[in-house]
Amino acid sequence: MMQQKRPYFSHHRLGYRKNPFGALTPEEWTAVSFLPDEVAAALAEGTAHIQLRGRNGCGKTSALLQMAARLEASGQTVVYEYIPEGQNWFGKGDGRFDVFILDEAQRLNWRQRRRWLKLGRVHRLIFSSHADLTPYFKRRGWPLRRFDVAAAVTPATYAAWIERRLAYFALPQSPAAALAPDAIQFLYDTFGPNMREAEYFMYEVWQGLAEPVKVTGDYLANAAR
Numbered sequence: 001m002m003q004q005k006r007p008y009f010s011h012h013r014l015g016y017r018k019n020p021f022g023a024l025t026p027e028e029w030t031a032v033s034f035l036p037d038e039v040a041a042a043l044a045e046g047t048a049h050i051q052l053r054g055r056n057g058c059g060k061t062s063a064l065l066q067m068a069a070r071l072e073a074s075g076q077t078v079v080y081e082y083i084p085e086g087q088n089w090f091g092k093g094d095g096r097f098d099v100f101i102l103d104e105a106q107r108l109n110w111r112q113r114r115r116w117l118k119l120g121r122v123h124r125l126i127f128s129s130h131a132d133l134t135p136y137f138k139r140r141g142w143p144l145r146r147f148d149v150a151a152a153v154t155p156a157t158y159a160a161w162i163e164r165r166l167a168y169f170a171l172p173q174s175p176a177a178a179l180a181p182d183a184i185q186f187l188y189d190t191f192g193p194n195m196r197e198a199e200y201f202m203y204e205v206w207q208g209l210a211e212p213v214k215v216t217g218d219y220l221a222n223a224a225r
Contacts, residue, residue, distance in 0.1 A: 011206075012171060012174075013210075013211065013212070014176065014209055014211070014212050015171050015174040015176025015212050016166070016169045016170055016171060016176065016177070017169050017170075017171060018169055019203055019206045019207065020165040020166055020168070020169040020206065021165065021199050021200075021203040021205075021206055022203055026065070028168070029061075029062065029065055030066065031164075031168055032164045032165050032168050033059075033063065033066040033069075033164075034062075034066060034160055034161070034164060035063055035066050035067065035070075036063070036147070036149070036152040036157075038147065038152070039052070039063060039067070039147050039149075039152075040070075042145040043067050043070060043071070043126075044070075047124050047143075048143040048144065048145050049124060049125045049126065049127075049137060049143065049145070050067075050125075050126045050145045050146075050147070051127055051129060051132075051133060051144055051146045051147070052064065052126075052127070052128040052129075052147055052149050053128070053129060053132065053146065053147070053148050053149065054128075054148055054149035054150035054151070054193065055150050055193060055194065056194070056196065057193070057194040057195055057196030057197055058149045058150040058153055058193040058195060058196075059149055059157075059195055060128040060149050061082070061103055063128075063149060064080065064101050064126065064127075064128060065080070067101065067126055068099075068101050071099055076098040076099055077096065077097040077098045078097065078098065078099045078100075079093065079095075079097045079099070079100050079101065080101040081093075081100075081101070081102055081103065082103040082104060083102065083103065083104040083105070083107045084104075085104075085107070087107060088107055088109040088112060089108065089109070089112045090108065090112060090115075090116060093116070093119055097123065098124065099123060099124045099126060100116075100119050100123050100125055100126070101126045101127065102116065102126075102127040102128075103127070103128050104128060104129070104130075105127040105128065105129040105133060106130045106131040113136070117140070120137075120140070120142060128149075132146075134146060150193035151193075153188075153192070153193040153195065154188070155184060155185055155188045157188075157195075158188045158195070158198070159184050161195065162184060166178065174212075176212050177206070177209055177212040177213055177215065178212075178214055179214075179215045180214050180215060180217065182216055182217035183215050183216055183217045183219065183220050185217060186217040186220045186221060187202070190220075201220075201223075201224070204223075205223050208223070
């Protein structure tokens with residue numbers, strides 16, 4: 001499906017400030033992200049370290065940002081760092097803080113991993129990793145809660161994701177484009193846990209809308225051809 005170029009403010013005709021599925025600022029990303037219930041419960045329980053696993057695009061980074069926001073709202077000091085592809089070290093971790101959140105921890109080399117784990121002696125570690133780092137915590141006798149984020153993605157997850165995106169970018173008191181329940185089911189059936197690909201797809205769909213219609217599953221099926 002070819003992406004159509006449209007003026008930025010054309011989205012106002014659809015009832016939104018911008019394309020709800022476009023690139024997000026860090027503030028927007030935090031605002032529209034959400035947590036699976038079991039992860040939220042573990043976060044609130046206390047001081048156990050938390051590991052998030054799952055395939056690319058299933059929402060690990062979104063979950064980490066939401067966790068950071070909730071911890072900060074509770075009065076805790078949080079350091080967040082993302083390790084990009086090709087980098088095997090982390091640059092934060094100095095100073096006074098309560099929780100260190102590390103995204104893509106599996107990219108650390110062994111020396112940097114040892115340095116990172118030392119922080120766990122006095123700080124809570126929350127991290128995403130494609131590799132299971134449980135043995136490092138078990139060896140030290142540290143409590144670790146583990147979650148497969150991809151396994152938590154359901155049609156209800158898609159519904160919550162759509163609802164938060166649309167609500168955040170909606171213009172007040174304006175007719176607005178929306179998704180029918182069968183459209184949400186179509187996204188889940190088509191993309192499964194890979195919500196990032198669903199996001200890319202919905203961005204292009206939204207670019208093609210000319211008026212505030214109800215987007216159905218059939219509409220999305222035709223757009224995907």
